[in-house]
Amino acid sequence: MGHAAFVSHQWLTEHHPDPDLVQLRVLQDALRNLLHQLKYVPLDPLTEIYVPTAKSLPLGDFQARPLFLWYDYFSCPQLEQGGYGMEGGGGQLADAIDSIPAYIARCSYFLGLCPVIDCPGAGRVLSQFSWSQRGWCRVERVLRELSQDGTWILIKSDVSFELVGTALAFVSGSAGEGEFTVAKDRGKLAAVLQQAVVRKLVACLASFDFEAYRLHLNLQTVHLRGLDAHPVTDFIPGFKRSSTGRSDVVAEFFYQNGFRTVRDVDAAGWSPLHYAALGGRTELIEGLLQRRGDPTLRTSRDQPKVGCPASMSALDLTMLFKHTDAARLLIAARADLEGGMPAMAYAALSNNPEGVRLLCAAGANPLSENLINIPMFDFASAYASSAAVEAFLMQAPPETLDISQALWASMWSRGGTAEMVDRLVGLRADVNHQRKIRQASPLDELTVAKSQEHRSGRTTVLTALLHHMPDMTPLMAAVQTAQYEGAAALIAAGARLDLRNVWGWTAADFARGQTIPKFLQLGLEGDPSECQKLNALALAHAYVEM
Numbered sequence: 001m002g003h004a005a006f007v008s009h010q011w012l013t014e015h016h017p018d019p020d021l022v023q024l025r026v027l028q029d030a031l032r033n034l035l036h037q038l039k040y041v042p043l044d045p046l047t048e049i050y051v052p053t054a055k056s057l058p059l060g061d062f063q064a065r066p067l068f069l070w071y072d073y074f075s076c077p078q079l080e081q082g083g084y085g086m087e088g089g090g091g092q093l094a095d096a097i098d099s100i101p102a103y104i105a106r107c108s109y110f111l112g113l114c115p116v117i118d119c120p121g122a123g124r125v126l127s128q129f130s131w132s133q134r135g136w137c138r139v140e141r142v143l144r145e146l147s148q149d150g151t152w153i154l155i156k157s158d159v160s161f162e163l164v165g166t167a168l169a170f171v172s173g174s175a176g177e178g179e180f181t182v183a184k185d186r187g188k189l190a191a192v193l194q195q196a197v198v199r200k201l202v203a204c205l206a207s208f209d210f211e212a213y214r215l216h217l218n219l220q221t222v223h224l225r226g227l228d229a230h231p232v233t234d235f236i237p238g239f240k241r242s243s244t245g246r247s248d249v250v251a252e253f254f255y256q257n258g259f260r261t262v263r264d265v266d267a268a269g270w271s272p273l274h275y276a277a278l279g280g281r282t283e284l285i286e287g288l289l290q291r292r293g294d295p296t297l298r299t300s301r302d303q304p305k306v307g308c309p310a311s312m313s314a315l316d317l318t319m320l321f322k323h324t325d326a327a328r329l330l331i332a333a334r335a336d337l338e339g340g341m342p343a344m345a346y347a348a349l350s351n352n353p354e355g356v357r358l359l360c361a362a363g364a365n366p367l368s369e370n371l372i373n374i375p376m377f378d379f380a381s382a383y384a385s386s387a388a389v390e391a392f393l394m395q396a397p398p399e400t401l402d403i404s405q406a407l408w409a410s411m412w413s414r415g416g417t418a419e420m421v422d423r424l425v426g427l428r429a430d431v432n433h434q435r436k437i438r439q440a441s442p443l444d445e446l447t448v449a450k451s452q453e454h455r456s457g458r459t460t461v462l463t464a465l466l467h468h469m470p471d472m473t474p475l476m477a478a479v480q481t482a483q484y485e486g487a488a489a490l491i492a493a494g495a496r497l498d499l500r501n502v503w504g505w506t507a508a509d510f511a512r513g514q515t516i517p518k519f520l521q522l523g524l525e526g527d528p529s530e531c532q533k534l535n536a537l538a539l540a541h542a543y544v545e546m
Helices: 022-036 045-050 060-064 092-098 100-106 128-133 135-145 184-206 210-218 249-257 272-279 282-290 314-320 324-332 343-349 353-361 376-382 386-395 403-412 418-426 442-455 461-467 474-480 484-492 518-524 529-539
Strands: 003-008 067-070 109-113 117-119 124-126 152-155 161-164
Touching: 003 100, 003 135, 022 060, 022 109, 022 152, 022 161, 045 461, 100 135, 100 184, 109 128, 109 135, 117 529, 124 128, 124 529, 128 135, 135 152, 135 184, 184 210, 210 249, 210 272, 249 272, 249 282, 272 282, 272 314, 272 324, 282 324, 314 324, 314 343, 314 353, 324 353, 343 353, 343 376, 343 386, 353 386, 376 386, 376 403, 386 418, 403 418, 403 474, 403 484, 418 484, 418 529, 442 461, 461 474, 474 484, 484 518, 484 529, 518 529
Parallel strands: 003 067, 003 109, 109 152
Antiparallel strands: 117 124, 152 161
């Protein structure tokens, strides 16, 4: 019959998702490109760097069959609605909303529709960052990640697409910690997510995918964080408790996860301590350490299902998934603080200020770099991790940090928000900073190699970004990555429009072929007034939670 695609998006008003059809036009143009112009959806650049076994999405099958869309405003009855939510005593709308997990599970594709839209009437700016904070959007994303194919397509503009399916690619947070217009919705989601987890675990066992089973069994604490629910720890029946009725948590963990000893390593290259770190259960981790579990052991392979690169330690995982108490145990057991990717990097990109402070107290250097010379502070700015940025500033004086480089990194990656521009420019970042190539730097050696690939026709999002990187300004990076809120903030802060990168491109040249918002079009033509208005609108809702 065809394929179905689930469209996850934000509502611009309480009673209508898109009164002026701004998002819908982006979706229409994006679908035209996906159906008729592109051969594949490329990986996001960070996954391409750190998870080499991850694959892009070929579009041959997508284009060969009819496509049907699930879009809530059209697919759920609206006459009874009082806003998107689960409250109420029933009715067709409530039934349709309750069925969302089933719809997502049955859809072949999942589209995260995240264009930058200014909403003066609502007093806010919508973007991929605000989408990642919305509770319902987080729920939909988690349900997709718990379906048969956990990857999804991020639509930033009509021509800007990325295949997302990893924790590093698009860090947002647990559904229960998201923002809900209807507060009661949060309390009703626990059962929905628990049922989705159980279905995923059953499917993993039925297909003998034991590594995926272990991942999702132990990630329950992350999925259910912020909700009134407890993880299922006795999924496999038959575990025999001691005669006193007390359970040995380590023995039960081994039984449920299919391990025999603390030194086992599965086909994915992960040990029991790595899986325990995913869940952050302190009693379990303490028990594994008492049985001589090695806190310095690192994973031997990358893990595309959660986007974790090779050589991750248990401490790295506790930083990425914000398990502070578990991290304290591992640090006390002499876990390595450094590595090809230091634990500090995972605390930075996951906006984990407690983790940053804990690692610094244990002796980690906030000024360190990873294996390819990316500073830890750049990870925080690159992911718009505002709380982590403030934690770094408390550990290292601004004059010891390259603030201008951090501003550039934020626009090159996923930190292109007005809030990040405002904070870094307030610390005297140069809005016209031009990225220079450093001799003998692994990152810049990678830049040269990927630029050669790009010129030879092997184009991806990463090769395009690295090809244009020499002498690129933050504004150029923001336009190229379709982070239009950040671009507007830079123009409002006085970014120059005439600067060129090594290939002679200006910021306006990167907008060619894109349907950019009117405020940015005017800004790139020399009129900053609308960019200034959007910047003020975005900053009105900015706050940092430490």
